[in-house]
Structures are given as structure tokens and as C-alpha cells.
Amino acid sequence: MTLNPSICLKDANLLDVRKGELVGLCNIFVEAGMIVDVSGRDPETAQLVIDVKGKTVMPGLCDAHVHVVAATASFPDLERWAGSYTTARAGQILSGMLSRGFTTVRDCGGADFGIAQAVDEGFLIGPRVLFCGHAISQTGGHGDMRGKADDWEACTCCHGLGTIVDGVPEVRRACRNELRKGAHFIKIMASGGVSSPTDRISNTQFALDEITAAVEEAEATETYVAAHVYTARAAKRVLKCGVRSIEHGNLIDDEVMDLMIEKGAFLVPTMSTHEVLKSEGLEGGLTVEMHEKVDEVVEAGYRTHKRAHEKGVKLVFGTDLLGAMHRHQLLEFSIRSKFQTPIEIIRSATLTAAELFNMVGRVGEIVPGAYADLIVIDGDPVIDIKYLQDPDRYLKLIMKDGKIYKNAI
Template structure:
């Protein structure tokens, strides 16, 4: 294939490490990689873009999505045709890219077929890092059978999870998801909102089962993310070596101590709880599931603000479902109660790259990094609302050197 080169001139570069604008910079991009950044002229590419002083920053990352979750009712989702789910996923994916998200981490449901479709251009969307099916115990957060249902859960349907009980089954499930291309392992280590037969306060999986999942992930040179809400569940997971805590609305100082000790990450997903509180029933939640939402919403504000104040590494994540995906950027607004714009931007760029084990590849604009970037007509460091209004401020989206939006 012919070499593709792009020159970007007069970009006001946002340095996510320092949280400052570096002033006018020129970039040279070759084959999807940033080759040069300079205040002086750079090589002239086949395509040239003049930003005329607009802010240029790394593409955004969302560390907790479910791109196949076109409904919040996962029991119904498991009955949908996989081809129908794929079509609905395409709409969700293109929406994410249009908001400036160039890399997302799918925490249950996506597979290699969706990734391949994006890479080959059959679907338009962000780069997807996926866990495959999230792994759950029987009656856990990934078991979507109602109390009166007795069919066997499988991995051939359109659901987000698979069931494994006992250490041998957990090992096999992890190995199977890794064989199918999973970038990391996701386990359900506590109860959740959208599961029909558990409680928020449940701990799920034994210590030996969680340890087995961590061992299998580490053997494959990757890590485990764990769905948890309570301190009790989070502490068990962290002691077993889990790398990222998803949600964590009810954690405590002991959990925070463990996170700091283990250098773990917290992915709060506050926007989904806000959205579920307002639109949960319309989006597909049953009445029983909806009643669980209040247990986690208010606690999350206190818990996450406190975790941030103590220095926990916090990553941008949303976990939105069904029609609520459109609220993806409201995570910035919600967390602006306790994080500065620079901290919020870092959580959706550099810190996310660290969690993804892709530091130096994504999350910042630097020579050698992938050419994932967005151009804005406003300054998000002065007003984080700039990132929440893509129709007005988002003028260019580039992923891997390919331009998907150009309104310069």
C-alpha cells in the first residue's frame, strides 16, 4: 500500500502530562503514527490540515463500555439474533467515535468479529479492546436467567457474560476468552443492578476462583478487571491481584489503601448510574433492578471524591446501556464536582492508556504514538463543557491517521 502522510499546522497542542497548552505546533504523521512534533516547520505530507490555533489533544478513551448493549434488559438481549446485535452495535460504535472517543475498552459482549469489522472498515468506530464474555458464577451478575428459568447459559448467544463455577471452569473460561482474542479478563465479583437474582452486597466467586482468573490473565501477559460495588467484594478482588475495580461505589478506606498499595485503578462509571436513575425503566430495567440503583448513586459521589482526594488512579468510564449511550460525555460533568478539567482529561487519555497497557501508543500526542487525536474550537482546560458539546466544538476526529470528521 502507498505511504500515507499528513501534515497538521498551527495546532495549539494540549499536553496531558502537564495539563497545559503548549502553543503553536506542527505535526507530521506517517502510516498512522506521529513522527514529528515541532514549533518549526515539519515535512509536508500528502494531506495538509491547518488548525489555525485550535486545541489539538489526544483522542478520548472510555474504559468501560458495552458496545453490544443496545438494551438495558440483558435477558432480552440474549434472545436477539447476533446479526441484529451487530447491526445495533454499529450504531453505538459510530456514535462513540463522533463524540471523540478513539479507543474504548469493552467489559463484556464484544468479540473479535466486531474488532475485525472496524479494522477492515466495515464498521465505523473507535479502537475496541475487549474482554469477550465477562465471567460470572451461577446466580452472579452475569447470569441473566430469571428465578423461574432453567435453561443453560451459553457463549454462542448475544449476551454479555458466561457462567463458570469452580476453579477448573474458571480457568477454562478465561483460557477460552483469551483464545478468542480477549485483551483482558473481566469477572463479576459482586452483585449488580442489571442482574435479576443477586443483591448489590453479594460477594461472588471464591478466593480460589478469583485467584485462578488472575493467574490465567497474568500467564497471558494481561490482567483482570472486576465488577464490584462493595468494599468487601473489592478488598477480596484486590488481594487476589485484580488490576482494575469497575464501579466501586461502596468502597471504603481499607479498599483505597489496598488500591494504593497494589497500584490498581478505579473506573467509577458514574454516568450510567445517573442515567439509569432517570431512564432505567424506559431503557429496559425491570422494577426489581431499578430499585437497586438508589443504593449506589448517592454513595458514589462521596466515595469517588474521597478516593480521588487520596490519590487513587481514576480512569474515565461510562458503562451506559441501550438508548443511554448518548450520555457518554456527561461523565465529565458529573466528575467535575471533584476533579479539575486537566485531571478529567488525563483520566480519559494518559491514565486510561496506563490501564490498557498502551502507554506510549495512545493517550498523548508524542512522536511514536498512534495518530489518535481530536481538534476543538474551544479550550477544555478552561471549560470542560467544551468536550461535552461535540456538535459545537469538535471539529476534527482522527484515529490511527485516518480522518473520520473534518469540519475545520
């Protein structure tokens, strides 16, 4: 890793993600971690000149659904780990993400201000971390990891990826507490899930006034709510309450998709995690009962997300991988290529992600005023998405915040 006050990437073949094409050679100038100029001016004015030799330069990638502290797929086990051990394991996960070209990730439960700050200050190496803190769950919801025989009283303190609350006052208090600690958004568990022991995929979770309370608290601090949701029934409830981001959504229908378009909401499919959980979930820590839920959502997801894309729902790149399965992060590209073109997938991991994050102009494109998050690819990913799927072979340079983490040009 090197830090330079003034850098120029010379003869960069810039990928304009808005136009969806390579726009030709230019010089990209970086100062104090920001892009300050994209032009043909003399590169020798910079203190460090890196000759890209005509290779593709594109924005660093964004993953809108990760769990950087989930070094195991067994959330009950995760709750018993020491915080120091969890952070150490998270460091390995984060560095892996950056090595694949991801420079911004949105953590949907588990990461906190400490991990985000450690990355910002260079004590952990990884992408920029946007976090919700702990996901908000009801008793018996997707964040409640107690088994049927566990009679101990769930407290409202935080364990693992989530915190358990019931009733409007507790929801408000939990949301305010996460926002107090710097959360970039609020995440609620609004339906059943695969990795929780006592609910079903078809469950709806939280009453409407509880969901509305979470939305009100997020909007009061000028941010938004993301909701873990699988079914159409659950999705309609949260969208009507003002939730902005639907996570997973494998079982939504046309009515929900139309509602999402009407409200400008985002869909974050996490197709890779369902694919990999099917083959590796038991080895990764899922119980047999949890693993049996996976089949409910895998095949439906292919049909649903293809339909959502065709209708014009805003799809954002997300993976939601757990434990050793994080290594499959780039699998999402090939899965989505069955119904999206390469540039559409790239936009989902750049421009559309930036829109969801409320970071348009700062991440997801190479323009003056944006963070200097850049990757250099030996090939044209607009022609073939394979160039983003083999970083050891094709990913030649990684820059985040103007710091160079890999240079193999």
C-alpha cells in the same frame, strides 16, 4: 473519511496532557496511521496539510468501560437477539462514540474479536475496541440472566455479555477460551449488580480460588483482570487475589482505597450510567426490581469517588451506558467536575486510561510513536470542560489511526 499517506496538522495549539496546559503552536506529522514528528519543521513536506488555525489539538479520548453490543438495558432480551442484529446495532453505538471524540474504548463484556477486527478494517466505523470477550460469572451472579422461575440448566457457552461457570477448572477454561480468541483482558463479575435479576448489590461472587485462577490465567498471557465490584467487602477479596481494575466501586471504603494505592490498582467509576439509569432505566429495559437497586449506589458514588480521588487512587474515565442511554457518554465529564479539575478528568480519559490499558506511549498523548488519534477543539478544555461536552459546536476534527472522520475546521 479520507486516508492519506502523509498528513500535517499545521499551527496546532498542542495540549500536553502531562504538563496539563497548552504548550503553543507546532506542526504534527502523521505517517501510516502513526505520529512521527511534533515540531516546527516545514509543514509543506506533507502530502496533505490541514491548517488548524491555532485551535486546541489533544489526544483522542478513551472510555474504559463500555458495552458496544448493549443496544438495550435488558440483558435477558439481548441474549435472545440474533448475532447479526446485535452487530448492526453495535455499529450505530460505535459511530456515536467516535463522533464524540472517543478513539479507544475498552469493552467490558459482549464485544469480541469480530467487532474489533471489523473496526480495525473499516467495516464498522468507531473507536479502537479493546475487548474481554464475555465477562465471567458464577451461577446466580451478575452475568446470570435467568429469573427465579427459569429452571433450564445454564451452560458454559456464551450468551449476551457473559458466560456462566463454577469451580476453578471451569473458570480457567473460560478465561483461556477468551484469551484464545484475542481478549485484551479478563473481566469477572465479583459482586451483585443492578441489571442482574437474582442477586443483591451486597453479594460477593466467586470463591477466592476461582478469582485467583482467573488472575493466574490473565497474568500467564501478560494481561490483567478487571472485576465488577460495588462493595468494600467484595473489593478487598479481589484486590488480595491480584485483580488490577475495579469497575464501579461505589460502596468501597478508605481501607480499600489504601489497598488500591498499595497495589497500584485502578478504579473505573461509571457515574453517568447510575445517574441515567435512575431517570431512564425503566424506559430502557430494566425491570422494576432491577431499577430499585440503583438508589443503593447513586448517592454513595458521589461521596466514594470524591474520597478516592482525594486519597490518590488512580481514577479512569468510564461510562457503562446501555441502550439509548449511550447518548449521555459525555455526561461523565460534568458529573466528575464536581470533584475533579478539567485536566484531571482529561488525564483520566487519556494518560491514566493508557496506563490501565498497558498502552502508554501509544494512546492518550501526542508523541512520536503513538497512534494518530487526535481531536481538534475550538476552545481550551483545561479552562472549561464544556468544550468537550458539545461536539457539534466545539469538536472540529476527529482523526483515528491517521484517518480523518470529521473535518469542520
